[in-house]
Amino acid sequence: MFLTKIWFFLIALALAVAVTFAVIAPRPIVQKLSVLEGQRLDRAQYAAEQMFKVDAHKWIDRVGKLGRDAIIAESLDAASRGSGESTVIHRTIQDRFRTLIPDLASGGIDVIAAVDNKGRVIARVGENDKEYGDFIGGAELIADALRGYLSDDVWGIGGKLQRVAAAPVLSKGRDRIVGAIYVGAETGSALVERLKKNLDVDVALLLKGKVIASSRAPGEVDALPELIAQHTNEIETVKRTPPLSLTVGQGKLLAVAAPFPGQAGEQQAYYALIGAQPASTSFVSLIGGTTSEDLKPKNFPWVELGAGVFLMIAIGLALQRLEVEAPIRRLRRELQKLASGDAQKIHDSKYRAHFGGLARDVNAALERFTHAPAARSEMAGKDLGAILGPSGGSTFDLPSSDSAFAAGTPAFAPPPAPAFAPPPASPGLSGPPPGALAPPPLPSFSPAPAPSFPPPTPFSASAFSATPLGGSSSSNGDAKESAAAGGGAAAVRMPWSSLPAAALDDAERQTDQEATRVVPYDPEEEEEAHYRNIFDDFMDKKRECGESTAGLTRDKFMQKLRDNKAALIEKHNCRTVRFSVYVKDGKAALKATPIRE
Amino acid sequence: MKLRTVFGIAALLLVALSFGPRARAGTVKGLVKLPEGAKSTRLFQGYWRLENGNVAVQNSGGAKAETVVVLDNLKGKAPSARTVTIELGGLDARPRLVVVGPGSVLEIKNTGKVRHELSTPNTPQLMQVESLPPGGVRRQKFDAVGGYVIRDSEYPHIMISVLVCDNPYFAALDEKGAFSIAGVPEGKAVLKVWTHGHWAAEQEIDTASKDELVVKVAAPHSKSEDKEGKEGE
Numbered sequence: 001m002f003l004t005k006i007w008f009f010l011i012a013l014a015l016a017v018a019v020t021f022a023v024i025a026p027r028p029i030v031q032k033l034s035v036l037e038g039q040r041l042d043r044a045q046y047a048a049e050q051m052f053k054v055d056a057h058k059w060i061d062r063v064g065k066l067g068r069d070a071i072i073a074e075s076l077d078a079a080s081r082g083s084g085e086s087t088v089i090h091r092t093i094q095d096r097f098r099t100l101i102p103d104l105a106s107g108g109i110d111v112i113a114a115v116d117n118k119g120r121v122i123a124r125v126g127e128n129d130k131e132y133g134d135f136i137g138g139a140e141l142i143a144d145a146l147r148g149y150l151s152d153d154v155w156g157i158g159g160k161l162q163r164v165a166a167a168p169v170l171s172k173g174r175d176r177i178v179g180a181i182y183v184g185a186e187t188g189s190a191l192v193e194r195l196k197k198n199l200d201v202d203v204a205l206l207l208k209g210k211v212i213a214s215s216r217a218p219g220e221v222d223a224l225p226e227l228i229a230q231h232t233n234e235i236e237t238v239k240r241t242p243p244l245s246l247t248v249g250q251g252k253l254l255a256v257a258a259p260f261p262g263q264a265g266e267q268q269a270y271y272a273l274i275g276a277q278p279a280s281t282s283f284v285s286l287i288g289g290t291t292s293e294d295l296k297p298k299n300f301p302w303v304e305l306g307a308g309v310f311l312m313i314a315i316g317l318a319l320q321r322l323e324v325e326a327p328i329r330r331l332r333r334e335l336q337k338l339a340s341g342d343a344q345k346i347h348d349s350k351y352r353a354h355f356g357g358l359a360r361d362v363n364a365a366l367e368r369f370t371h372a373p374a375a376r377s378e379m380a381g382k383d384l385g386a387i388l389g390p391s392g393g394s395t396f397d398l399p400s401s402d403s404a405f406a407a408g409t410p411a412f413a414p415p416p417a418p419a420f421a422p423p424p425a426s427p428g429l430s431g432p433p434p435g436a437l438a439p440p441p442l443p444s445f446s447p448a449p450a451p452s453f454p455p456p457t458p459f460s461a462s463a464f465s466a467t468p469l470g471g472s473s474s475s476n477g478d479a480k481e482s483a484a485a486g487g488g489a490a491a492v493r494m495p496w497s498s499l500p501a502a503a504l505d506d507a508e509r510q511t512d513q514e515a516t517r518v519v520p521y522d523p524e525e526e527e528e529a530h531y532r533n534i535f536d537d538f539m540d541k542k543r544e545c546g547e548s549t550a551g552l553t554r555d556k557f558m559q560k561l562r563d564n565k566a567a568l569i570e571k572h573n574c575r576t577v578r579f580s581v582y583v584k585d586g587k588a589a590l591k592a593t594p595i596r597e
Numbered sequence: 598m599k600l601r602t603v604f605g606i607a608a609l610l611l612v613a614l615s616f617g618p619r620a621r622a623g624t625v626k627g628l629v630k631l632p633e634g635a636k637s638t639r640l641f642q643g644y645w646r647l648e649n650g651n652v653a654v655q656n657s658g659g660a661k662a663e664t665v666v667v668l669d670n671l672k673g674k675a676p677s678a679r680t681v682t683i684e685l686g687g688l689d690a691r692p693r694l695v696v697v698g699p700g701s702v703l704e705i706k707n708t709g710k711v712r713h714e715l716s717t718p719n720t721p722q723l724m725q726v727e728s729l730p731p732g733g734v735r736r737q738k739f740d741a742v743g744g745y746v747i748r749d750s751e752y753p754h755i756m757i758s759v760l761v762c763d764n765p766y767f768a769a770l771d772e773k774g775a776f777s778i779a780g781v782p783e784g785k786a787v788l789k790v791w792t793h794g795h796w797a798a799e800q801e802i803d804t805a806s807k808d809e810l811v812v813k814v815a816a817p818h819s820k821s822e823d824k825e826g827k828e829g830e
Contacts, residue, residue, distance in 0.1 A: 056644040119687055134710045138689020140639040140754045144646065148654035152643035157751060167649070174651045208750070263641040266753035 001353050004319040011312060026285075030277075034254060037275045038243030041256040044199040044273045045240055049258065051198065052163075055185070056152035059165035063112075063183045064150055067169040071096045072114060076169050076179030080117040090132050093123035101125075108191075110162060111184040114169070115142060117177055126184070140263065141166045145180035153262035154187070156207045156269050161187035161260065188213045195271070202274035206257070208267050216274060220248045221255070224272055228257045235259055235270075245277060252277040327355040335362070523576075530578065531558040534590070537581040541588035568594050625778045625802065627810025629666060629770055629790055635814060640754050640793060657772060663694045663758055664792035665769050666776045666812070668804070671786045673764035675699060680736075683757055684708045685729070685749075694758040694791075696767055699742055703759060705735045714750040726750060746794040756794050790814055 066072060075092045078084040093114045101107060104126050111126035119137015124130075136142050141153040145166035152165040166182035188205065195203040196215045204214035209225040223246060231241040240258035247253075257272040259265040294300060331351065337343040345366060348359035535557045542549050565577040574594035582589055638658055639646075648654050676698030684691050686708035695703070707713055707729045715735060716726040724747060729735050739745060739761045749755035760767070766786075768776045783805040790798040790812055797814040 053644045060645055060647065135687030138687040138755070139752070140641060141643070142688075143658075144639060147638065147656070148649045148652050149646050150649060151646040153641065154643065165643075168652070170649065170651055177649075177652055261641075262643045263753040266641060267750065 001323045004316070004323050007316055007319050011316070034243070034245075034277050037254050037277060038256070041201060041243055041254060041273050041275050042240075044201045044275075045256045045258050047199055048195060048203075048271060048273060051195070052261075056163065056165060059163065059183055059185060060150045060152055060167060063165050063181050064167040066097070066100060066112070066183075067167045067181050069096060069100065070172065072181070073169050073172060073178060076114055076116055076122060077171050079120075079122045080178045086122070086133070090123045094125055094129065097123070097125040108185050109183055110186045112181065113184075114179060114181050115146075116179045117146060119143070119146060122179070142180055142182060145182065146177060148177055154260040154264035154269060155184075155262070156264040156267040159207065159210075159212065161205060161207055161212065161264060161269055163187050195273075199273065202253075204255075204272040204274060206268065206270040206272065207264070208269075216248075216253075221246065221253070221272070221274065223247075224255060224257070225268070227255070228270055228272070229268070231257075246274070327351055331355060331359060334359075338362075338366075527576070528558075531561050534561065534579045534581060538588055538590065541581050541583055545583060545587055547587060564592060568592055572596075622780045622782055623804060623807070625668065625766075625781045625786075625788070625804055625810065627666070627776055627788075627812055629664065629774045629776060629792075629798070630811065630813045631664065631774060631792060631797075632814060635664075635792055635797070640756065662769070663756075663794070664774075664790065664797075665694060665696060665758075665760060665767055666778065667696075667760065667762060667789045667791060668764065668766035668778060668781060668802075669787040669789055671764050671766055671782060671784065671804070673766060673782070675763040676701075676765060678702075680704055682706060685713055685755065688752055688755070690755050690757050693756065694760070694769075696760040696762055697739065699740050699761055699763060700738065701761065702736055702738045703747075703757075705729065705737070705747070705757070707731050707733045711751075713752065713755065715747055716750065717745055718748055719746060744791055744796060748794075758791065758794055760791060788812065 072093055075084075075089045075096075079086065079089045097112050097114075101109065101112065104110075104112070109126060111124060111128070113124045113136075114122045115136060116122055119135050119139075119142055121132045121134050121136055123132055137146060139155075141151060141164055144151050145168045148168050150165075150167040152163065155162045155164055162184045164182055164184045166180050168177045169179040169181055170176065171178045192203045192205060192213045192215050195201075202215045204216065204221045204224060205212050206225050206228065209229070211221055211224060214221050224244075227244050227246065228235070228241060231244070234241055235258070241256055243254045243256055245252055246255055253274050254277045255272045255274045257270045260269040260271065297303070331346070334343060334346045338346065345363045346359040348356055348363055351359045532554070535554050538557070539549055539552070542552075561579055564579075568574065568577045572594045574596045576595045578593045578595055580591045580593065582591060634642075636656075638656060676696065678698050678700030680702040681695045681697060682704045683695070684706050688709065688711070690705075697703075705715065708731075710731050712731065713729045714726055715724065715729055717724040723739075723745065724737055727735065737747075739759055742761050742763045745759040745761070747757040747759065766778050766781050768778045770776050781804045784803075786802055786804050788798075788800050788802045788810065789796050792814060798812050800810075800812060802810060
């Protein structure tokens with residue numbers, strides 16, 4: 001059992017480790033996934049930044065090309081010098097813009113404007129293309145262009161973001177700045193879609209603490225501005241936030257936000273790249289995400305798992321067989337040998353642990369019930385007549401040699417008795433052959449269930465039939481009277497003394513089963529139990545033989561046995577008497593066995 | 598007669614020296630070294646700023662002109678309270694920086710075609726965000742000494758600096774970053790540099806010293822550089 005226990009312990013340990021792993025493992029996995037997702041967003045943010053940078057340069061190049069257009073340059077030169085009709089110049093430049101860029105929308109352009117060297121708008125196409133004449137030279141981008149710089153900026157005006165680029169327009173002789181052109185690119189949902197397509201992440205644009213465009217569903221990232229506002233220090237230092245966790249319904253999002261450059265950066269203008277985060281770290285949620293593809297043999301080690309389980313079961317069964325079943329078989333074989341008389345005791349040293357204890361208990365029980373095997377066996381199997389002798393009064397019939405009470409048949413039979421020297425028997429008595437000497441039935445320490453009796457009727461002494469020893473016809477004399485007389489020469493044959501052998505076997509089995517019980521030894525209690533068993537057996541035998549049990553009560557029966565016992569003890573000077581039930585001539589009969597020691 | 602005259606003049610001089618002001622007035626000169634970013638004419642940069650390659654670029658004006666050196670902890674007559682008008686037009690404010698005495702009133706006129714949302718974000722109790730429509734005027738009195746910034750939330754590059762001083766010892770930088778403050782009484786003073794809407798540097802000086810001061814201004818948003826700048830003083 002030791003190895004089996006160890007094996008069960010190891011399995012329990014392995015199971016505990018597996019459960020612990022199943023419970024704990026998702027957390028670092030989710031953390032790792034979050035880190036990886038954060039890194040992916042970081043890379044996406046870097047890519048987005050580069051994209052914006054390239055875009056800005058592209059816009060600068062475009063606007064620079066526009067500035068080199070001769071018609072635009074001459075028109076702006078005229079406007080700056082104040083020569084020419086402003087309306088004509090306005091239309092000329094507008095037409096030129098439309099000629100050079102026929103489809104603004106496809107180029108993602110919101111507005112193109114030309115300003116003179118004072119910062120006054122001469123012409124616009126796109127937004128507000130009918131307005132002109134206003135001054136925008138105060139805008140840093142325009143002022144820079146009029147200083148000679150090509151630059152870009154991001155504006156946040158009217159709740160919209162606009163990426164803008166401007167370039168100076170040089171005179172025909174390229175010796176002075178005659179104006180500037182700026183282009184404004186729409187920075188809203190179109191940019192969001194483009195970023196999402198290129199970077200494979202969700203995107204949100206924020207301005208002044210509000211989400212102005214997002215590829216997520218409306219309302220999902222409303223908490224983002226407040227979240228970003230909590231990380232302004234990181235934004236100032238590293239120009240972006242760490243991955244921010246955002247709860248959206250049942251799920252979680254990760255977002256990395258970075259500020260737009262230029263003056264929009266002063267207006268809390270950010271672009272946020274959003275990725276999904278594993279929502280839950282629980283084992284169940286991870287299992288819930290398992291697909292059938294994950295369970296296919298190429299992805300899941302079914303063979304190894306099955307082999308492992310099979311191996312565990314096989315080892316467990318082998319250990320159980322080694323430590324439980326094999327000792328039980330051996331013990332049973334030994335018990336069978338013991339029962340058949342081939343062995344005197346169980347070799348308890350061959351058994352370990354509980355089986356060893358069991359074997360020792362069996363041996364101890366055998367020792368206790370046999371006490372002095374020689375003295376006991378000396379008296380064993382004697383019929384009452386033989387014990388009482390010619391003048392011994394009543395006796396009972398001896399069982400047949402093939403009875404269950406024949407020597408060696410009980411499961412816990414004592415070792416074979418030495419040659420028994422029966423006391424001298426009267427010539428008239430037919431004693432049993434020596435080989436038929438049977439040990440007394442083992443006491444039952446647990447009374448058998450009380451038989452269901454018919455309503456008690458007054459005991460009739462005539463129910464006992466005294467049978468003279470030697471097969472003489474039984475008289476109608478009362479067994480009680482015979483036993484009480486103690487000196488009756490005739491053997492007493494009880495009328496119920498014919499029980500079927502099967503019933504006897506049952507009783508024997510029951511006795512055998514109960515014989516392994518170890519209880520404190522109390523002679524009187526044991527004798528009472530013995531009498532009750534005899535009564536029960538006797539009743540059973542009578543019923544099996546078809547005899548009437550009317551009037552036969554337990555108390556009277558047991559009193560009768562006590563009287564008989566007293567008579568036998570007095571006659572033979574023995575310590576006690578054991579009774580047994582058997583069937584003789586189709587009737588239940590009792591047998592008494594004096595015990596000297 | 599001549600002797601009497603000479604003695605008389607000597608006596609007057611003696612009296613004058615005995616009862617006249619003891620502090621001498623001097624000039625504090627120096628150079629303010631601004632960080633590279635602060636030298637720009639722009640407050641806010643985009644990704645790119647390229648020269649055109651044909652015409653020389655101009656590097657004057659703009660945000661670069663918004664730097665002032667102020668001497669603090671000196672007694673002197675404060676600039677008188679007055680009303681200063683600032684025009685908002687063409688997406689710009691003119692002037693962008695004013696130095697006034699306590700009790701002065703700033704009158705902001707919107708001469709442009711767009712609406713402006715003006716406020717003093719650093720001292721919100723002074724000017725809360727208020728929309729100034731085209732043609733509108735907004736007035737604000739400045740009583741307390743200090744530096745104030747009026748911002749336009751719609752056009753962040755519009756930044757009006759208002760310095761309220763209790764003495765007349767201040768000066769703007771020239772193109773090279775040099776400054777000169779004349780008539781400064783001898784004594785200990787604190788030199789402060791205001792640029793791009795904030796006090797960028799501060800250092801204690803002895804106005805009696807005739808050494809030319811060099812004040813290094815750290816780049817904004819960099820505390821470590823701030824420290825370096827002070828140590829370099």
